[in-house]
Amino acid sequence: MMRSLYSGVAGLKTHQIKMDVIGNNIANVNTTSYKSQSISFSDMLYQTTQSASGANAASGMGGTNARQLGLGSKSGAINTAITSQGSAQTTNNPFDIMITGSSFFVVSNGSTNFFTRDGSFCVDGAGNLVMAATGYTVMGWQADDDGKIIANTVSPLKVMAPDKQTFPPEATSKGIVSGILDKNDTNVHSKNGKIISMALYDNLGYKYNAKFSMHAIDADAGKYYIQLDGLADSNGDPYDATMTFGSEIMAPGTDTFSKSQTAEGYVVGEVSGVYGVYKKDEYQK
Numbered sequence: 001m002m003r004s005l006y007s008g009v010a011g012l013k014t015h016q017i018k019m020d021v022i023g024n025n026i027a028n029v030n031t032t033s034y035k036s037q038s039i040s041f042s043d044m045l046y047q048t049t050q051s052a053s054g055a056n057a058a059s060g061m062g063g064t065n066a067r068q069l070g071l072g073s074k075s076g077a078i079n080t081a082i083t084s085q086g087s088a089q090t091t092n093n094p095f096d097i098m099i100t101g102s103s104f105f106v107v108s109n110g111s112t113n114f115f116t117r118d119g120s121f122c123v124d125g126a127g128n129l130v131m132a133a134t135g136y137t138v139m140g141w142q143a144d145d146d147g148k149i150i151a152n153t154v155s156p157l158k159v160m161a162p163d164k165q166t167f168p169p170e171a172t173s174k175g176i177v178s179g180i181l182d183k184n185d186t187n188v189h190s191k192n193g194k195i196i197s198m199a200l201y202d203n204l205g206y207k208y209n210a211k212f213s214m215h216a217i218d219a220d221a222g223k224y225y226i227q228l229d230g231l232a233d234s235n236g237d238p239y240d241a242t243m244t245f246g247s248e249i250m251a252p253g254t255d256t257f258s259k260s261q262t263a264e265g266y267v268v269g270e271v272s273g274v275y276g277v278y279k280k281d282e283y284q285k
Contacts, residue, residue, distance in 0.1 A: 003047075003071065010072025014041055017075045032133075033118035035080050042076035083117075095121040095129065095159075106154050107136035113154070127160035169205030183219035193227065200231075207234045 021039045028034040050067035083102035097119035099105065104115040120132045129138040139154035175198055187194040193213030200208045210231050217223040231239045 003069070007070065007072040010044060010074065014073045014075055021078060032120050033086070033116065035082055035084060035117075037078055037080050039078050040076040041073050043070055043072075044074045045071040047071060091120075093120075093122070095123060097121060106139040107131055107134075108139050108156070109134075109136050113139060123160055127158050129157045129159050169201065169203055171203040172200040175200070181214065181224065183216070183222070188214055188216040188219065188224065195229075208232065208239055209234075 018039045018041075021037050025036050046068040048066055048068050050064075052066040053064045055061065055063045085100065088098055097105075099117055099119060104117055105119065107114050107116055114136065116131070116136075118131065118133070121129050121138060122132045124130045124135070130136060131138065137156040140157045141149050141151055141153065142155055143149055177196060177198065181188060181194070185194060193215040196212045196214065198210045198212070200210055202208070208231055211229045213227045213229050215225050215227065217225055233239050
């Protein structure tokens, strides 16, 4: 009886290992390039209570098989599906790559090359394609000056030239604001109007904030005016500038428009009596 209990316990322990393998597969269901595992069982030990005997030609007796009692099971092997193919997913990262088939990426830590199927890549500060998780450099075949591939020799893949890694600041030249004005909006009928803000930058990369206000002249007729209330630098200090609306330069002051206007630079919308009119605007320092 005790022997049967030991055999049962051995089986339970083996099944516990199987549950551990299954649990690990579930835990890594969202791990990039994770390779699922499976387990196989094998019998463990046998106790021989009677040896086998051969046939006796003199007596005419046949042979007998050995009497062996199994004493449980054990885990035979844990197999990893190295080249198994997962499902494709959209990541919105242009540098993420998926391999179909049984191939591998070659990556390097600077001294040793490794194989991986993890295609979560990004570009580092030197313009190299690297693994997002470890920073290992992605290796590949390069092309010579004639465009021919140099096979069987891998080196770091550079996807961004040095002169493209940085860009000089560029001043804001045009900004577009669009939307719908509700004639019942209390803000457009107030003294301060409906406030709209826009961030602008000069050619040195400094930020400025433009503040506009929209006011109703005759909301039922869809007539409003827009006013540039001021321009301030990143510290909030006033800054002197002008703003171009369509073909008209607008200094801090007003500009009037209505729903019936169709001139270039206007965006007009009408939904159930709610009229929206905004202008394209240009920043001019």
